[in-house]
Amino acid sequence: MNWFCPTRSVGIHQPRGKFGPRRVLRRGAHTVEFALILPVLLLMVTGSIELARMHMIHNSASNAAYEGARRGALPGATASQAREAAENLLLAIGIHNPTVTVDPASIQDSTETVTVTVSVPLNDNAWLTPLFTKNKLIVQSCSLTRELVQP
Template sequence: MRLSTQSFPRPALDSRSGAALVEFALVLPLLLLILMGALETCSMLYLKQTLHIAAYEATRVTLVPNTTSAQVNFAAQQILNDRRVQNATIKITPSNWTTAPINTFVTVRVDAPSNANFAVPLMFFRNQTITGQSTMMKEY
């Protein structure tokens, strides 16, 4: 008994057989650029929000009677250390905030360089200083 080996006709390969691969190869760099840009933007927003939170907490400490600048810096530095922010600077304005009169606005500004705080500093936010700031009124 002989088995019949019936062959089925294969569809002819058309001219679009490799088009999907070529299109993917052309679009992949654009997709990767968009992805990296989105990641860098998210990192920048995270850093900016962290600096704002650190400035806010430090400003709250300035409003407590008999606090020192070391206590203010410590409050901000705790937040910055928890979020692994590197090379940040903290500035309190006015510098004589402990002896300033009532109803004086006290501002704490926290700056950090973008290059030291991004996992992969790409082209969009390279060599920039990101700032967070908070202002409150002295009421005592």
């Protein structure tokens, strides 16, 4: 019995070639096996890429909401400056068509907290044609207490 392949025995009955045991021809078997496994493999790779991109967009939206709220929490900041800080971060990363809202719409000296909400559509930001993340929207928000200047 052959130690490397227990189902085949090396002996007198096995056909031998010039340099050792002759291989059984399996023409096309590898091609058929590859053709059967290829769709499953491509589906897994595509899904992995989509989920990785979704995770990246989720983290980027969260970071942009924080940066916008941080800018809006500074003394003398306006809502448009907070919105612009969040949008600039998203555009630098390459995220398209984000929606950034700042609450309150007008930051006054008496405003205690600033909330920035970032919404990113996954359809506009997918690297591949979206299969699993079609028509999804990632929404992240951050609220920070304003830094008030004491006279």
